[in-house]
Amino acid sequence: MNKQEKPNSITNVLIVGVGGQGVIMVSKVLARLCQRHGFDVKQSEVHGMAKRGGVVFSHVRFGEKIWSPTVSEGNADVLLALEWAEALRWLHYLKPKTGTFIADTQHIVPPFACLKRHRGAEQRYAQETPEEIVSQVAKGYALDATGIATELGNFRVSNTVLLGTLSTALAFDEADWRDTLAELVPPKTIDTNLEAFQKGRDWVEEVKKTPKKEKNTKKPNKIAPYQQQVKIQNDIQQDLIPVITAAWCKGCDICVKMCPERCLKLNTKEVVELVEPERCTGCRICEWLCPDFAIDVVKVPTPLNEEASKSKPASLPETV
Amino acid sequence: MDKDSEGSTIDTTLNFEAADSVTSRRSDDVRPMMGNEAMARGAWEAGVQVGAAYPGTPSTEIMEFLSAYPEADVRAQWATNEKVALDVAIGASFAGARALSVMKHVGLNVASDSLMSQTYIGVNGGLVLIVCDDPGIHSSQNEQDTRLYARLAMVPCLEPSDAQEALEFTRLAFTISEEFDTPVLVRSTTRLSHTRSLVEVGERSDIEPTGFKENPHKNVMIPSNARTQHPRLIEREEKLKTYFENSELTKWEKGDKDVGIVTLSTSYVYVKEVLPDASILKLGSSWPLPSNIISEFSRSVKRLIVVEELEPIVEREILSMGIKAEGKAFFPRVGEFSPEVIRDGLETAGILQKQKNKLNIDITPTVRPPVLCAGCPHTSSYMAVKSLDARVAGDIGCYTLAAVEPLQAIDTCVAMGSSIAVATGMAKAGTETKPIIATIGDSTFLHSGIPPLIDAVYNDVNITVILLDNHTTAMTGGQDHAATGRSLRGDETHRVDFEQIVNACGVDWVRIADSYDLANMYQTFREAVEFKGVSVVISDRPCVLDPVKIRGETLVVNQSNCVACQACMNLGCPSLVWSDEMYDGHHKVKIDAETCIGCALCAQLCCTDSISALPKSK
Ligand SMILES: Cc1ncc(C[n+]2csc(CCOP(=O)(O)OP(=O)(O)O)c2C)c(N)n1
Ligand code: SF4
Ligand code: SF4
Numbered sequence: 001m002n003k004q005e006k007p008n009s010i011t012n013v014l015i016v017g018v019g020g021q022g023v024i025m026v027s028k029v030l031a032r033l034c035q036r037h038g039f040d041v042k043q044s045e046v047h048g049m050a051k052r053g054g055v056v057f058s059h060v061r062f063g064e065k066i067w068s069p070t071v072s073e074g075n076a077d078v079l080l081a082l083e084w085a086e087a088l089r090w091l092h093y094l095k096p097k098t099g100t101f102i103a104d105t106q107h108i109v110p111p112f113a114c115l116k117r118h119r120g121a122e123q124r125y126a127q128e129t130p131e132e133i134v135s136q137v138a139k140g141y142a143l144d145a146t147g148i149a150t151e152l153g154n155f156r157v158s159n160t161v162l163l164g165t166l167s168t169a170l171a172f173d174e175a176d177w178r179d180t181l182a183e184l185v186p187p188k189t190i191d192t193n194l195e196a197f198q199k200g201r202d203w204v205e206e207v208k209k210t211p212k213k214e215k216n217t218k219k220p221n222k223i224a225p226y227q228q229q230v231k232i233q234n235d236i237q238q239d240l241i242p243v244i245t246a247a248w249c250k251g252c253d254i255c256v257k258m259c260p261e262r263c264l265k266l267n268t269k270e271v272v273e274l275v276e277p278e279r280c281t282g283c284r285i286c287e288w289l290c291p292d293f294a295i296d297v298v299k300v301p302t303p304l305n306e307e308a309s310k311s312k313p314a315s316l317p318e319t320v
Numbered sequence: 321m322d323k324d325s326e327g328s329t330i331d332t333t334l335n336f337e338a339a340d341s342v343t344s345r346r347s348d349d350v351r352p353m354m355g356n357e358a359m360a361r362g363a364w365e366a367g368v369q370v371g372a373a374y375p376g377t378p379s380t381e382i383m384e385f386l387s388a389y390p391e392a393d394v395r396a397q398w399a400t401n402e403k404v405a406l407d408v409a410i411g412a413s414f415a416g417a418r419a420l421s422v423m424k425h426v427g428l429n430v431a432s433d434s435l436m437s438q439t440y441i442g443v444n445g446g447l448v449l450i451v452c453d454d455p456g457i458h459s460s461q462n463e464q465d466t467r468l469y470a471r472l473a474m475v476p477c478l479e480p481s482d483a484q485e486a487l488e489f490t491r492l493a494f495t496i497s498e499e500f501d502t503p504v505l506v507r508s509t510t511r512l513s514h515t516r517s518l519v520e521v522g523e524r525s526d527i528e529p530t531g532f533k534e535n536p537h538k539n540v541m542i543p544s545n546a547r548t549q550h551p552r553l554i555e556r557e558e559k560l561k562t563y564f565e566n567s568e569l570t571k572w573e574k575g576d577k578d579v580g581i582v583t584l585s586t587s588y589v590y591v592k593e594v595l596p597d598a599s600i601l602k603l604g605s606s607w608p609l610p611s612n613i614i615s616e617f618s619r620s621v622k623r624l625i626v627v628e629e630l631e632p633i634v635e636r637e638i639l640s641m642g643i644k645a646e647g648k649a650f651f652p653r654v655g656e657f658s659p660e661v662i663r664d665g666l667e668t669a670g671i672l673q674k675q676k677n678k679l680n681i682d683i684t685p686t687v688r689p690p691v692l693c694a695g696c697p698h699t700s701s702y703m704a705v706k707s708l709d710a711r712v713a714g715d716i717g718c719y720t721l722a723a724v725e726p727l728q729a730i731d732t733c734v735a736m737g738s739s740i741a742v743a744t745g746m747a748k749a750g751t752e753t754k755p756i757i758a759t760i761g762d763s764t765f766l767h768s769g770i771p772p773l774i775d776a777v778y779n780d781v782n783i784t785v786i787l788l789d790n791h792t793t794a795m796t797g798g799q800d801h802a803a804t805g806r807s808l809r810g811d812e813t814h815r816v817d818f819e820q821i822v823n824a825c826g827v828d829w830v831r832i833a834d835s836y837d838l839a840n841m842y843q844t845f846r847e848a849v850e851f852k853g854v855s856v857v858i859s860d861r862p863c864v865l866d867p868v869k870i871r872g873e874t875l876v877v878n879q880s881n882c883v884a885c886q887a888c889m890n891l892g893c894p895s896l897v898w899s900d901e902m903y904d905g906h907h908k909v910k911i912d913a914e915t916c917i918g919c920a921l922c923a924q925l926c927c928t929d930s931i932s933a934l935p936k937s938k
Contacts, residue, residue, distance in 0.1 A: 040517075046510055113687070119904070
């Protein structure tokens with residue numbers, strides 16, 4: 001690719017992932033390569049929060065003359081995602097008719113996905129499968145790059161595997177890609193990186209050989225079991241609730257301190273009380289830890305709805 | 321490929337200068353640079369001799385880059401706060417050297433007191449302030465527009481649009497400063513600071529420092545002198561106006577006569593992207609405005625539109641000249657600009673046709689906010705704070721992330737160093753039944769936490785201060801400060817002792833506690849809260865990322881023992897996630913072996929003793 005072949009045209013690449021995955025390294029290699037070929041190039045990222053596991057994205061634009069440092073929505077020629085949920089977050093940046101979509105199918109589940117504590121709680125992570133997405137974009141590659149990198153003995157080179165895949169989408173010489181990569185990675189890791197790069201290219205070759213239907217090889221890991229489990233759990237028509245025998249409580253405070261949800265408190269008579277019933281998840285820790293057997297976590301047959309949970313203490317007057 | 325740090329650390333990898341195999345059609349003096357690097361280069365080329373900054377995203381790298389030049393050229397330093405940084409630069413300017421001070425937008429609030437007087441004094445050696453705004457609030461506490469300060473201080477405010485201009489404008493700023501006897505602001509934004517593009521570099525001009533010039537009328541701001549200096553500012557403003565009328569900083573690009581766009585800063589490149597054929601008047605400085613050329617430009621086009629990010633400063637100024645202009649009717653006053661925003665605005669203005677070309681797939685994005693690191697010593701400090709059921713005045717740093725789920729341990733967060741005085745105020749109000757706690761980081765404490773601590777002791781309030789000493793300025797990428805014992809250049813230097821400072825402020829109750837020892841933290845905090853008066857707990861554990869990445873033995877959750885109470889998950893450690901196994905309708909927990917650093921805090925919280933070190937394989 002050089003400017004004579006593509007006069008005045010601009011290529012937009014959006015590289016996305018999660019902090020620590022090496023998004024910026026990929027974009028540096030690409031930017032460097034573009035510069036070597038005499039293109040004007042802008043590479044823009046916003047860091048700051050990236051180290052704390054947040055979203056990382058890097059825009060790389062190259063061509064004869066580049067003005068805006070950022071790619072507009074619906075204008076990315078290539079979307080390269082190092083993580084599955086991130087691929088989906090930025091999907092609307094892809095050019096609808098011609099854009100190439102490349103994504104690692106691995107899931108990095110954010111802590112926020114596992115926050116809900118009630119029984120049968122759902123994990124809040126993207127539900128869309130690679131098959132669904134790949135079938136809807138112009139050109140789509142979803143591969144288990146992390147798996148491939150792990151097989152090579154270093155899961156960290158998954159970004160280089162994807163770089164290999166990217167190299168098939170942009171018309172620079174393979175040798176130039178390799179040279180630039182070798183130039184930018186630490187000398188000790190050059191061999192592993194070149195190997196990973198090759199794997200990413202090989203993967204595309206494989207896909208091109210196999211009949212259309214089985215284009216994308218791997219399912220996203222783990223999503224199915226969660227969904228099944230959630231289904232079963234949602235059928236539970238019972239709730240758990242600690243019932244406190246006030247006479248047996250000597251106010252030792254153990255359950256109050258150990259309750260993961262902090263829904264127990266000592267009242268003015270130094271007897272434990274369930275003060276935030278809606279937070280109780282029925283985990284039974286208080287029951288197990290009470291030295292005086294003053295707490296019983298019992299199953300209350302009740303539909304899982306708001307009102308029922310709010311009226312819980314009132315419905316158990318004789319024991320509290 | 322090795323993971324790069326992706327924080328605000330210096331990046332030396334993309335040093336294109338080193339590669340001699342480059343088949344570039346451009347000259348050797350062209351290299352890709354981040355806006356921040358270009359500004360450091362511009363200052364260096366201008367012959368800057370002293371640089372001082374307090375870190376703050378997105379400005380941090382500028383001083384780091386400047387410190388990479390030889391010390392013989394430039395003495396670059398971290399200052400304890402922005403006011404100190406500016407005062408150091410002012411002192412160097414008095415001494416006849418070219419001086420630079422760098423800060424983020426909110427940093428100028430801290431330094432503004434000195435700026436407001438220094439603008440009366442002017443300069444001896446060129447004095448330049450680079451201030452980086454954060455439109456879109458990527459990592460700040462507000463979205464204020466620095467250009468308003470330029471107006472208030474009546475100083476020029478240069479606004480580069482890309483890295484090349486960032487270098488050139490910074491270099492020129494020193495000349496303007498000396499020629500017009502004024503401090504000069506160079507305003508950047510997150511996007512400019514953190515975008516790499518090709519930059520043609522120049523050489524350093526060797527400027528001989530002139531030495532101090534005794535002139536009390538100019539240098540000593542007492543009322544009688546200030547009174548004579550003030551009219552000088554107004555004259556200076558007129559001269560600057562004339563300068564910008566004829567300067568190459570003001571660029572008229574002739575184009576389509578139907579619409580004329582007045583723009584500056586990064587807005588300019590977005591306009592060029594979206595409306596390449598328009599007539600454009602590109603301003604190099606948002607203050608003071610070259611009114612003659614603006615009015616000439618306005619007469620040459622049918623419709624005048626001002627495109628500027630954040631506040632309508634240029635727009636209002638143009639309106640006040642009696643020129644018809646539009647702007648904020650189409651472009652928002654909040655948030656970051658992008659080609660999309662400019663396009664939307666121009667569509668609303670009827671200048672562009674509606675365009676729709678997006679993929680039609682409806683996806684709910686996965687929530688992924690920044691979180692405290694696995695093993696972060698702040699997590700356990702806040703676990704212990706939570707056990708106190710207290711009212712917590714927070715401050716600014718990584719630990720502000722404890723405000724969100726699951727820790728939710730902070731009730732307020734105002735500005736750097738506010739926590740202690742806010743706690744004092746809450747106590748003085750007398751309405752609070754809970755114990756009152758202020759939490760403040762080590763760098764923040766040095767920045768602006770000491771005067772409020774003295775105030776709390778002086779005014780005898782009953783509060784507890786928790787000084788979260790993680791031995792670094794973590795949020796901005798791990799910079800050294802006065803209590804780390806290292807300078808910006810990494811040399812060993814004097815180290816401030818927190819316990820001694822706190823004692824010297826008159827605090828009678830001080831303890832140091834290791835935040836990895838949860839039981840001890842609970843106990844110490846309880847005692848601190850019971851103490852009547854000002855008590856201080858210094859929680860002492862290094863950040864796991866900076867200055868060195870800490871990694872210990874990975875822990876595992878014994879799946880057959882875990883009862884899915886998820887007590888450990890209250891820490892908010894990102895390595896703790898749901899496993900595929902269930903217990904009584906709840907998800908059991910597992911530890912991600914790749915990210916766990918083995919701090920063992922989760923093991924201390926586990927009610928069933930299910931978390932332990934991974935058995936060693938031979
Ligand atoms: C006035 C001002 N200056 C600078 C900043 C940028 N800033 C935000 S957090 C922070 C560092 C806080 O460091 P520390 O108090 O040690 O806490 P840590 O991040 O290490 O936990 C800085 C410099 C700011 N927000 N406001
Ligand atoms: S960078 Fe350091 S202080 Fe910040 S969250 Fe990570 S461990 Fe904690
Ligand atoms: S030991 Fe526990 S709390 Fe510490 S990093 Fe590992 S999983 Fe997180």
